Amino acid sequence: MASKYDHIIDQLQEYREKNIYRELLPSQIKGNIFYLGKKKVLNLCSNDYLGLSQNNSVLSTIRNSLRQVSPCSSRLVSGNNINIIRLEKILATHRSSENALVYPTGYMANLGVITAISSSEHIIFSDSLNHSSIIDACRLAKSNKIKIFRHNDLDHLEKLLKSTKAKKIIVTEGIFSMDGDMVRLDLLAEMAKKHDSILILDDAHSDFVFGKFGNYGGIPEYFGVENDVDIHISSLSKAIGCFGGYVASSNLITDLLINKSRQFIYTSAIPEHLCLAVITAISFLKKNKNIQKEFFIKIKWFINQLNQLGFDLGATSSQIIPIIIGDEKIALDFSRDLFKNGIFIQAIRYPTVSLGKARLRISLNASIKQSHLCYVIKCLDKLGKKYYLI
Numbered sequence: 302m303a304s305k306y307d308h309i310i311d312q313l314q315e316y317r318e319k320n321i322y323r324e325l326l327p328s329q330i331k332g333n334i335f336y337l338g339k340k341k342v343l344n345l346c347s348n349d350y351l352g353l354s355q356n357n358s359v360l361s362t363i364r365n366s367l368r369q370v371s372p373c374s375s376r377l378v379s380g381n382n383i384n385i386i387r388l389e390k391i392l393a394t395h396r397s398s399e400n401a402l403v404y405p406t407g408y409m410a411n412l413g414v415i416t417a418i419s420s421s422e423h424i425i426f427s428d429s430l431n432h433s434s435i436i437d438a439c440r441l442a443k444s445n446k447i448k449i450f451r452h453n454d455l456d457h458l459e460k461l462l463k464s465t466k467a468k469k470i471i472v473t474e475g476i477f478s479m480d481g482d483m484v485r486l487d488l489l490a491e492m493a494k495k496h497d498s499i500l501i502l503d504d505a506h507s508d509f510v511f512g513k514f515g516n517y518g519g520i521p522e523y524f525g526v527e528n529d530v531d532i533h534i535s536s537l538s539k540a541i542g543c544f545g546g547y548v549a550s551s552n553l554i555t556d557l558l559i560n561k562s563r564q565f566i567y568t569s570a571i572p573e574h575l576c577l578a579v580i581t582a583i584s585f586l587k588k589n590k591n592i593q594k595e596f597f598i599k600i601k602w603f604i605n606q607l608n609q610l611g612f613d614l615g616a617t618s619s620q621i622i623p624i625i626i627g628d629e630k631i632a633l634d635f636s637r638d639l640f641k642n643g644i645f646i647q648a649i650r651y652p653t654v655s656l657g658k659a660r661l662r663i664s665l666n667a668s669i670k671q672s673h674l675c676y677v678i679k680c681l682d683k684l685g686k687k688y689y690l691i
């Protein structure tokens with residue numbers, strides 16, 4: 302007999318048949334150890350790239366500052382805590398911008414910015430591998446048209462830019478979340494200028510990782526084009542190890558966001574203790590410049606090892622290292638086998654990446670021990686051969 306839930310049951314069945322069904326696993330952190338269910342595993346999936354989420358100074362800041370769990374209010378009502386304002390000043394300086402505005406998450410920052418700044422007169426030009434939060438933002442935006450340019454293909458972008466006289470917004474990422482490759486921001490910034498476009502950069506995965514030695518200013522700083530990006534968007538729950546998102550830009554844009562951005566206006570403010578945690582994490586990083594240097598030595602070594610084994614790593618040049626597999630079922634089986642060996646690396650499948658482009662997404666962490674990485678390489682070698690990938 303037909304039921305009102307038939308379409309949902311069918312949808313879930315289709316996910317299972319296509320090997321793209323997802324499940325939530327209960328996890329628990331005990332110090333540096335990660336438990337999934339009852340199994341102790343080495344976690345190579347987290348975006349806590351610098352290991353700051355368990356940093357002692359950050360944790361003690363939270364313990365000492367915890368006076369209220371949540372402001373339980375929007376920033377514009379009664380949630381505009383002085384420590385959010387303090388954090389915003391630090392973030393603005395960090396991104397060499399006039400101003401910064403904290404959002405509850407990076408996801409909301411993308412939605413909030415792109416919907417607020419675009420109008421029906423704009424065309425948004427978006428890289429084909431942009432994160433889902435950018436895709437959703439473009440869909441929500443009032444702009445009449447969204448043009449997708451081929452991933453990191455600036456010739457294609459320029460062709461699209463030239464094809465219209467409309468007002469233009471270009472949006473891209475610093476380090477791409479599922480491929481780990483880098484945008485050529487120097488060239489892109491030049492192109493944006495030439496075509497009088499607003500340039501938005503989501504630097505979620507590169508902020509506090511890339512940048513001038515020990516300054517951690519992200520991809521704009523890496524290319525020396527900090528002032529050519531109109532709007533910087535980032536997450537505070539990746540390399541900085543805390544929670545939240547932010548937008549760094551001019552006073553003009555910040556003013557618009559405060560007045561128009563629904564994802565800023567109609568939601569509760571980030572709690573004070575999280576702002577203080579971010580402030581402590583940033584100050585810790587700026588005093589510990591070598592973390593970045595040592596991390597990049599580790600990343601280079603690891604990528605080298607995998608290249609020598611013969612894995613397809615796409616075009617990665619960062620701490621995000623995909624092992625491109627293609628078939629969803631093989632990716633899942635490979636990930637399950639790694640799990641049995643005490644290594645947690647998720648199989649990334651559609652719709653996060655295109656169908657037939659499944660992969661294992663390894664995210665390296667500055668605090669992982671070298672001996673553990675050697676063990677991971679050994680297991681990847683064994684299983685790569687089992688699945689005829691190498």
Ligand SMILES: Cc1ncc(COP(=O)(O)O)c(C=O)c1O
Binds near residue numbers: 406409536538545546
């Ligand atoms: C490129 C990119 N932007 C934004 C986000 C969202 O950040 P948040 O986790 O703070 O919502 C993510 C999350 O994975 C991301 O990969």
